Amino acid sequence: MLFDPIIACTAVLLLFAGARAVSARVGHPPWASPVLLATLAVAVGLAVFGIAPARFAAAATPLRWLLGPALVALALVIFDNRALLRAEARPVLIAVIGGTLIGLASAWGLAVALGLPPLLRAALTTKTVTTPFSVAIMTAVGGPVALAAAFSVLTGVIGALLVPALFRWLGIASATGRALGLGVSAHIVGTDWQMRRDARAGGLSALAFVLAGLVAALLVPPLWGWLTAA
Amino acid sequence: MRGIWAVVPGLLLCVGLALAGQALAAALQLPVPGAVLGLLAYLLLLLLVPAARHTRAGAALLVRWIGAMLVPALIGLHAALPLLAAAALPVMLLLVGTTLVTALATAWLYRLAGGRG
Numbered sequence: 001m002l003f004d005p006i007i008a009c010t011a012v013l014l015l016f017a018g019a020r021a022v023s024a025r026v027g028h029p030p031w032a033s034p035v036l037l038a039t040l041a042v043a044v045g046l047a048v049f050g051i052a053p054a055r056f057a058a059a060a061t062p063l064r065w066l067l068g069p070a071l072v073a074l075a076l077v078i079f080d081n082r083a084l085l086r087a088e089a090r091p092v093l094i095a096v097i098g099g100t101l102i103g104l105a106s107a108w109g110l111a112v113a114l115g116l117p118p119l120l121r122a123a124l125t126t127k128t129v130t131t132p133f134s135v136a137i138m139t140a141v142g143g144p145v146a147l148a149a150a151f152s153v154l155t156g157v158i159g160a161l162l163v164p165a166l167f168r169w170l171g172i173a174s175a176t177g178r179a180l181g182l183g184v185s186a187h188i189v190g191t192d193w194q195m196r197r198d199a200r201a202g203g204l205s206a207l208a209f210v211l212a213g214l215v216a217a218l219l220v221p222p223l224w225g226w227l228t229a230a
Numbered sequence: 231m232r233g234i235w236a237v238v239p240g241l242l243l244c245v246g247l248a249l250a251g252q253a254l255a256a257a258l259q260l261p262v263p264g265a266v267l268g269l270l271a272y273l274l275l276l277l278l279v280p281a282a283r284h285t286r287a288g289a290a291l292l293v294r295w296i297g298a299m300l301v302p303a304l305i306g307l308h309a310a311l312p313l314l315a316a317a318a319l320p321v322m323l324l325l326v327g328t329t330l331v332t333a334l335a336t337a338w339l340y341r342l343a344g345g346r347g
Binding site for chain 1 (some may be wrong): 240241244245247248249251252255261262263264265266268269270271272273276277286288289290292293295296297298299300301302303304305306307308309310313314317320321323324325326327328329330331332333334335336337338339340341342343344345346347
């Protein structure tokens with residue numbers, strides 16, 4: 001049992017590296033998100049070797065624990081793009097904070113309107129923020145971590161696939177507006193897409209997804225009781 | 231070997247700040263994830279203390295592997311799959327609709343607030 005964590009964490013890291021290589025090989029399409037591919041590979045591995053998910057979850061605790069330090073490290077993303085923020089602080093902050101609020105409110109409101117079960121409703125509140133933040137938020141409030149993580153990953157993939165086409169179709173002229181919109185709505189997956197096309201726009205998307213995560217992390221936990229009230 | 235040692239300061243600082251953030255949030259009963267307090271502290275350090283920039287390599291390493299750290303959380307999804315399957319269509323509609331609305335609202339707010347880029 002002592003070796004469980006070493007094997008599990010090494011396997012996940014290797015599979016993630018492999019998933020990244022596969023994603024690069026097929027040209028980084030949003031649907032080949034390395035997180036998604038690595039998760040599928042681990043799920044297949046657990047099924048093939050007959051390992052109970054609970055045993056894997058316990059063994060992978062060190063990796064899960066590293067998410068806290070990695071979230072701290074995301075400060076680097078804001079720091080590296082501080083020039084873009086300084087250049088137009090007011091419109092960028094209004095767009096990102098306002099966009100995040102609309103993202104949070106629309107997901108929660110629509111989940112209530114559709115009459116979704118409470119657990120799904122709770123998990124959907126953080127779909128608009130990137131997975132490390134949604135996991136941190138759900139862990140802090142005792143919400144559905146796995147569902148929230150899945151919704152964040154799916155949202156990133158959906159956004160990176162559809163948002164650029166939507167912007168093109170509607171003729172949104174502002175390059176900065178498009179980059180911020182993609183960052184807030186499709187977080188890391190959208191940022192990755194943007195970064196491969198235009199470094200400045202990619203920086204704006206990166207800034208947007210970290211700031212959006214911060215807004216949600218400061219706002220959702222205090223409102224949790226009210227958001228999840230029947 | 232130098233490459234390995236270059237990431238140590240950043241790893242230690244991020245781990246330290248995550249733990250400090252957790253301790254502070256617990257002690258003051260703040261309703262925010264502790265790591266977020268660590269993120270804000272690290273941002274201040276980077277902005278105010280030039281020496282803190284030596285931690286860049288370690289922090290960048292953590293950011294690069296963040297996806298692997300999310301895999302255990304996603305594996306936990308197997309327990310919720312029946313619930314999810316029962317509501318797959320409305321959930322999918324919600325995810326697509328709100329993602330597009332969020333993207334448009336953000337781009338539109340940027341223009342409305344006087345953005346010119």
